[in-house]
Amino acid sequence: MPDESTGFIERVNRIDCHELWLLRLLLSISPCIDRPSFAKISITVNFSERPTPPQLFRKFERGIISREELHELMSHHAQDLIDEMIEARKKPKTSYIERIRNLAAVRKLTKKHGASNVREVLAALGEIEGFPPSQILWNANHADVPLHCFIRSRIEPVFRIPRFEMEPMIVSLDVEYGSNDRRKTIRETILFQRDAMLRLELLERLPR
Known part of the structure; x- marks a missing residue:
């Protein structure tokens, strides 16, 4: 049984x-x-x-x-x-539209930076102590989890990446999270640098 x-x-x-x-x-x-x-x-x-x-x-x-x-x-x-x-x-229609938005957001990131690089940065974000979106990013390094699962475009709490810049040793990105109301959305600029083992480590978090 x-x-x-x-x-x-x-x-x-x-x-x-x-x-x-x-x-x-x-x-x-x-x-x-x-x-x-x-x-x-x-x-x-x-x-x-x-x-x-x-x-x-x-x-x-x-x-x-x-x-x-x-x-x-x-x-x-x-x-x-x-x-x-x-x-x-x-709310299946709302969920479907959200999924399409999330897929589009991820497609834009991966087209420019590659899926492996995007996943690496999401995983690094998930390791930041006291970073609220780590609640959905903690297993971003698992390749079997689709990348669009880590983006929340409109359904609260949202998590978006409006800017993502990647250089060999430095990663700089802007993130938005929390309320979908633009007046209440929390915005941060986050900087990572690579250590001697080329792993990403947090360099700075700045409110915007």
Whole structure:
């Protein structure tokens, strides 16, 4: 007889973004993902400030949090994703248009800089401590997750990259996130430089 997790995966197996990857990970450590005991965490205009899944696992490995705390905190991430999937099912036309916009935005970036370079920068953004969009960028280095999954053009909380400039040792970009209302959108200029191992490291974050 199939377990609860099998039925849950079957209901979301057509999702092609990082949500499914995370939910499968969560199912491997917590069998209660589809139960009503889940804490309700609403998605606000901006991204949540809770630690990302990789940060949570690092805390667990260092003994900072217990396995029970890890399960609880990961369940909050999963609930956010479940809420968003439910909302997308309620508004399929809006979700489809958003997907088209996101694909177009990514196509523009990759045409100029290449998919591997764009993915590298998104992954570096996902590693920035205290950077709200890291909530959706934390697994950008996984090649099996399509790049358009990391852009949110109009659906809040938004995440856009209006400027992206890449040189051999320096990367400079402007990002916008949070509210879709242009008067309330948070804007930053972010600079990366390559270290001795040619890995991107944060050089500066400047509000715009």
